[in-house]
Amino acid sequence: MMTAAHHAGLASPKLLVHGGAWDIPPDQLEAHTRGVARAAEVGYFLLREGASSLDAVEAAVTLLEDDEIFDAGRGSVLTRDGRVQLDALMMDGATLRAGAVACVERLKNPIQAARLVLERSPHVYLAGAGAEEFVREYGMGLIDNSELVLDRERLRLQVAQAREQAGFPDRTFAGSQPPDSHDTVGAVALDVNGNLAAATSTGGTLNKAPGRVGDSSLIGCGGYADNRSAAASLTGWGEPIMKLVLAKWAVDRVPKLGPEQAAEDAIAYLYARLQGHGGIILLGPDGRFGIAHNTPRMAWAVCERKGLRAGTHLTEL
Ligand code: ASP
Numbered sequence: 001m002m003t004a005a006h007h008a009g010l011a012s013p014k015l016l017v018h019g020g021a022w023d024i025p026p027d028q029l030e031a032h033t034r035g036v037a038r039a040a041e042v043g044y045f046l047l048r049e050g051a052s053s054l055d056a057v058e059a060a061v062t063l064l065e066d067d068e069i070f071d072a073g074r075g076s077v078l079t080r081d082g083r084v085q086l087d088a089l090m091m092d093g094a095t096l097r098a099g100a101v102a103c104v105e106r107l108k109n110p111i112q113a114a115r116l117v118l119e120r121s122p123h124v125y126l127a128g129a130g131a132e133e134f135v136r137e138y139g140m141g142l143i144d145n146s147e148l149v150l151d152r153e154r155l156r157l158q159v160a161q162a163r164e165q166a167g168f169p170d171r172t173f174a175g176s177q178p179p180d181s182h183d184t185v186g187a188v189a190l191d192v193n194g195n196l197a198a199a200t201s202t203g204g205t206l207n208k209a210p211g212r213v214g215d216s217s218l219i220g221c222g223g224y225a226d227n228r229s230a231a232a233s234l235t236g237w238g239e240p241i242m243k244l245v246l247a248k249w250a251v252d253r254v255p256k257l258g259p260e261q262a263a264e265d266a267i268a269y270l271y272a273r274l275q276g277h278g279g280i281i282l283l284g285p286d287g288r289f290g291i292a293h294n295t296p297r298m299a300w301a302v303c304e305r306k307g308l309r310a311g312t313h314l315t316e317l
Contacts, residue, residue, distance in 0.1 A: 010192045010193070011190060011191070011192055011193065011194040011287065012190075012192075012287055012304065012305055013044065013047035013048055013056075013189070013190055013191055013192050013304070013305075014044075014047075014189065014190045014283060014287050014289065014302070014303070014304045015040050015043040015044040015047060015056055015057075015060060015187065015188075015189045015190075015302070015303045015304075016040065016187065016188050016189075016281045016283055016289055016291070016300070016301070016302050016303075017036050017039045017040045017043070017060050017061075017064065017185065017186065017187045017281070017300070017301050018036065018184075018185065018186050018187075018233060018235055018279060018281050018291075018298060018299060018300050018301075019032050019035055019036045019039075019064060019069075019070050019183060019185050019298075019299030019300070020032075020070060020071060020182045020183035020184050020185065020235045020279075020298065020299060021182055021235045021236045021277070021278050021279030021293040021294075021295040021297070021298035022182035022183070022236075022277075022295050022296070022297065022298075023295060023296040023297060024296075024297040024299065024312055028069065029297075029312050031069045032069060032070075032299035032312050033299060033301075033310050033311060033312055035063075035064060035067045035069055035070060035299070036064070036299045036300060036301035036310050037301045037308060037310035038063060038067075039060040039061070039063040039064045039067075039185075039187065039301065040060060040187075040301035040302060040303040040308060040310065041301075041303050041308055042059055042060060042063055043056040043057065043059050043060035043187060043189060043303065044056070044303035044304065044308075046059055047189060047190075047191050047192065050191075050192055051191065052191050052193075052195065052197070053092075053093070053189035053190060053191040053195050053196055053197035053231075054090065054092055054115070054118075054197045056187070056189040056191065056197070057090065057187040057188065057189045057197045057198065057199035058090065058111055058112065058115050058199060060187040060189075060199070061088075061111040061185055061186065061187050061199045061200075061201050062109050062111055062112060064185035064187075064201070065108070065109050065110070065111060065185065065201055066108075066109070068150060069183070070183045070184075070185050071182070071183030071184055071185075071202060071203045071204075072086070072088075072110075072183070072184060072185045072201040072202050072203055073086065073108060073109060073110070073148065073201070073203075074108065074147065074148045074150070075148075075150050075152075075153065075203075076148060076153070076202070076203020076204070077153055077156065077157075077183075077203050077204065077205065077206040077207075077208075078149065078153050078154065078156075078157045078203075078206065078207070079204075079207070079208050079209070079210045079212075080157075080161070080207045080208065080209060080210070081210055082149070082154065082157060083105060083145050083149070083210065084105065084145055084148035084149055084153075084203055085103045085104070085105055085203070085204060085208075085210065085211075085212075086101075086103075086104050086105070086107065086110040086148075086201070086202070086203055086204075087100070087101065087102045087103065087104075087110065087201070087202050087204060087213055087214060087216050087217035088100065088101055088110035088111045088113065088114040088199070088200065088201040088202070088216070088217055089114055089198075089199065089200050089201075089216060089217040089218070089219060089222055089223045090111060090114040090115050090118050090197070090198070090199045090223075091118075091197065091198050091199075091219065091223055091224060091225040091231075092118065092195070092197055092225060093195055093196030093197055093198070093225035093226050093227040093231055093285075094195040094196070094227050096225075096226060097118050097119075098118060098124050098219050099113075099114040099115060099116065099117030099118025099119070099121065099124065099125075100114050100117060100124060100125045100126070100217040100218070100219065101113045101114050101117060101125075101126055101127065101131040101135075101217065102125070102126075102127040102128070102131070102213045102217050103127050103128045103131075103210075103211060103213060104127075104128065104131050104132055105128075105132075105145045105148075106132050106142040106143055106144070106145060107132060107135065107140065107142065107143070108141075108143055108147075108148070110201055111199055111201045112135075112140065113131060113132075113134075113135045113140060114199070114201075114217070116134070116135050116138050116140070117131070117134070117135075120138060121134065124219065125217075125219075127213075156206060157206065157207060160206050160207045161207060164207070182205075182235055182236055182237065182277075182278070182295070183203075183235075184200065184201070184202035184203075184216050184222075184235040184236075185200070185201050185202070185235075186198070186199060186200040186201070186216075186222075186223060186233025186234070186235060186281065187199050187233060187281075188225070188231040188232065188233055188281055188282070188283040188289075189231070189283070190231075190283055190285065190287055194227070194285060195227060196225045196226070196227050196230065196231040196283065196285060197225050197231060198223040198224060198225040198231040198232060198233050198247075199223065199233065200216045200217065200222040200223040200233045200234065200235075201216065202214065202216040202217070202222075202235075204216070204238070205237075205238060214238025214239070214241075214242070215234060215236075215238040215239075215241035215242040215246070215247075216234070216235075216238065218242060220245045220247050220248035221234070221238075221241055221242045221245055221246060221247055221248075222234050222235075222238070222241065222247060223247050224247040224248050224250075224251045225251075226251060227285055228255070228285070229251045229252060229254050229255055229284075229285075230250070230251045230254035230259055230262070230282055230283060230284045230285070231251070231282070231283045232247040232250050232251050232280055232281065232282045232283075233247070233280070233281050234246055234247055234278055234279070234280050235278055235279050235280075235298070236270070236276065236277050236278015236279055236293075236295065237276050237277050237278055239276075240270060240273075240274035240275070240276030240278075241270065241276060241278055243274060244269065244270060244273060244274065244276075246266055246269075246270060246278075246280070247280075249266060249269065250262050250263060250265075250266035250280060250282055251282070253265060253266075254282065254284050258284070258288060258290070259282040259283060259284045259288050259289050259290035260288070260289075260290040261290070262282055262290060263280050263281075263282040263290030263291060263292040264290065264292045266280055266282075266292065267279065267280060267292040267293060267294050268294075270294070271294055277294055277295050278293065278294070278295065279291070279292065279293030279294075279295060279298040279300075280292055280293070281300065287304070289302065291314060291317065292314070293314065296313075297312045297313050298312065298313070298314075299311075299312050300312075300314070300317075302317075
């Protein structure tokens with residue numbers, strides 16, 4: 001059987017990444033732009049050599065997890081008891097295979113664990129110690145949680161808890177205020193065979209309850225990929241995004257509206273319906289894409305044949 005991609009010949013590959021939607025402080029703008037630009041370039045170079053969209057999003061998100069500026073992997077925000085708990089999702093638009101892990105505490109690169117679940121498990125979603133044990137059986141090393149914790153984040157947690165005790169509104173979970181830090185990372189890719197993939201990875205929200213799972217690793221919420229419509233990765237205040245199953249909402253609208261409009265509509269809907277804040281990257285099977293956010297900033301990058309573009313606000317696109 002011939003696929004659409006075979007008929008059409010080789011597609012022009014494309015890779016988009018985001019590094020979180022929030023009010024990125026001025027002294028961190030450059031590091032965010034540098035981080036997303038590097039990840040987009042590395043993913044794109046793989047695509048250009050013929051790598052699959054899954055390989056490209058995995059490589060891009062692995063780099064972002066290893067970059068301590070982002071809320072993913074080492075350097076993530078802390079739970080209220082001072083630990084790092086990580087969630088990640090990967091989805092293959094060609095087959096709809098998906099893999100996700102949640103609340104893992106001993107993995108350096110949860111996106112690689114999500115890939116293993118996608119490839120090797122009969123299940124889609126594994127959480128906590130069961131997820132860690134599953135990937136250990138496939139040779140992935142387990143580390144101590146303290147290796148993921150930075151002093152910078154210990155201090156940030158102390159400040160958040162002091163605010164909480166002083167009766168300031170909890171900016172992470174309640175109210176319509178954008179939260180303190182939303183540095184979740186994600187990538188979407190289109191490979192030369194016309195296949196889409198999506199990946200999202202996060203340390204979640206600052207001062208979260210142990211065991212809390214946000215939107216990022218939930219299929220259809222923090223990410224989705226289907227060759228027939230689009231690939232999406234989201235970031236932002238997770239609880240409203242989950243309630244709206246926003247990645248699937250956006251992807252489903254791409255065939256009719258195109259990714260530019262669908263991305264804008266998704267973020268407008270997030271705010272109109274639940275006063276949520278966040279951002280989205282959305283890539284269609286024809287290579288058209290949309291990026292939108294309603295936070296003051298979002299780190300983003302696009303790499304394609306025309307070259308690399310990156311920034312921390314859409315006016316730079
Ligand atoms: N969406 C993530 C969560 O709620 C946070 C983020 O995007 O930074 O876990």
